[in-house]
Amino acid sequence: MNTATQKLNKFLQLLTPLQRVVIQAHDFPDHDAIAAAYGLATLMQSMGMNTLIVYNGHIDRISLSNMIEWLEIPVVHCNKANLTAHDKIITVDGCIGEKNVTDIQGEEIAVIDHHNVTPPKGLWYCDVRSNYGATASIIYEYFRSLNIEIPEKVATALLVGLNIDTANLTRGFCNADLKAFLGLNQIADLTLVNRVCRNSLVQSELKSFQQLCDNVESTDGIAIVLLQEPCAKNLLGVLADFLLSVNEYDIVIVAMKYNQAIQLSLRSECPKVNVGLLLRQTLNQKQRGFGGGHAHMAGGMILDDKSHHFITNEHAHFTPFINAIKQLRADKNGSSQIPDIVIC
Template structure:
């Protein structure tokens, strides 16, 4: 029995919800879209939903050009007995809102957490992109995919593995080759043209001016009210420095302090570092190569400065101790 067949066995209704993590990125959206097509081909109607905001232009461009339909959670009338399939995240994560329905299944590529409540799960933390897992479902079941589905999955794999250079597995490589042959290369190129806005350059300027390098650790405060997308992008940007193997980037936004971390060191796990660094104040997690975290209820300039200093000290200690 294939993984898709196992999933179909636990679905009891003709309609399900596919939930991504909050502020969904290209991989989360592509995975949800691919799963929706798989389920539709098997007679199950699925609605993609999320919480938060989609604030990166190339993600919005992907959604528009590929005709991906997804909804904020308050736009759908979910009931307690509705069935939810989680993709690219797990129940209990700080970035996975608890919706009204029941989570019957989970497909993810982050480190495994509590799974007892799922009727089905396929969690592979050694895979670089959730899109690769979904592409594998098409391959395993010999199911045709549309050009738009292939394009979405190819873009999801490309973005979450930094063009097959970060956290990549054999499955990512095999599935990227599989979907790229079926994708619209011109659309993929057009998404790349929408990766930055002029206003984003201020955040890059701030990152460069505040950058501190301690050993192989790069730390930057990129200012207030930066989007989820730009925080991650700048973290990737700083990791490209020859002197840096690990990055900590943060921005104060309404409600708290947001962190993004990246690691190119095999001995330093980004997800474990940020989770430990925020213990007692907030929560975080992710992969060995990339992760994020959030501390709520940080409002005044004094609170921001004190909390940022505390996290910087903890991360520095954790990274330099290894």
């Protein structure tokens, strides 16, 4: 048994005496977050534990609510979960301390994530693999390393998570994701996987694409859009993916005003520009907002009272981002960060 599996085993043994274990997906969860939570919950149940999957925010993609309904995944909004201070919480596909993980009732004991994050010290367990394309692939490995059979429904959910986070293995994936893809394909209901992934929009969302096309501006291969009307939070990423499919753009910034702030979704296919780090440097480190994610795909928000740096007279110029991107592009040695795995 390798050290990673030993650590996982030890952690699971610590959990066994607990009445229940809460598994928290990041706020406004996506497919990978729910699939990973569901996979982990199923694994723990097969070892005799009680689990509860919770999230904060809304499930705002039709494809995700379809997945939850069709696979009968038990998820509960954290306000309806009757959480207590005694609850122990595992955070999946997100990290304690990040802006997209609400501090809910209970004690955070573990982080399982594939974002570029720094978990707090003193956790019972943490497994952060920022080179992985999806948390689903980490959960796949847990099943394999513990020799637990993966139920078809779990494989179906994990494969959806993996496909969507990596845009069908076209971004930010590693060999472990390929192995998971192959393994999951042999178990999953592929008709269902494809039906979930294909139906990613509802008709009323088409108008956001119209707005996107009407308002896109570009400079130096960077496409910028500030949507005039807000849309579902997780639609921003879908719109950003769509814009990145335009040949002339290799970096995309899609924004909208939402809840007294400006919400952002970024995409990059430029190897010199890691948009997760770009947001950390331009927002978090300058106290202008919060953001993070991956080299190719990131999200964040600009605080309302800092928005004048980015928007003047209703015109989104996003100068701090543009300047940082231009600098990175000009850097001869510029490249994204070294992949990292931290298991403790």
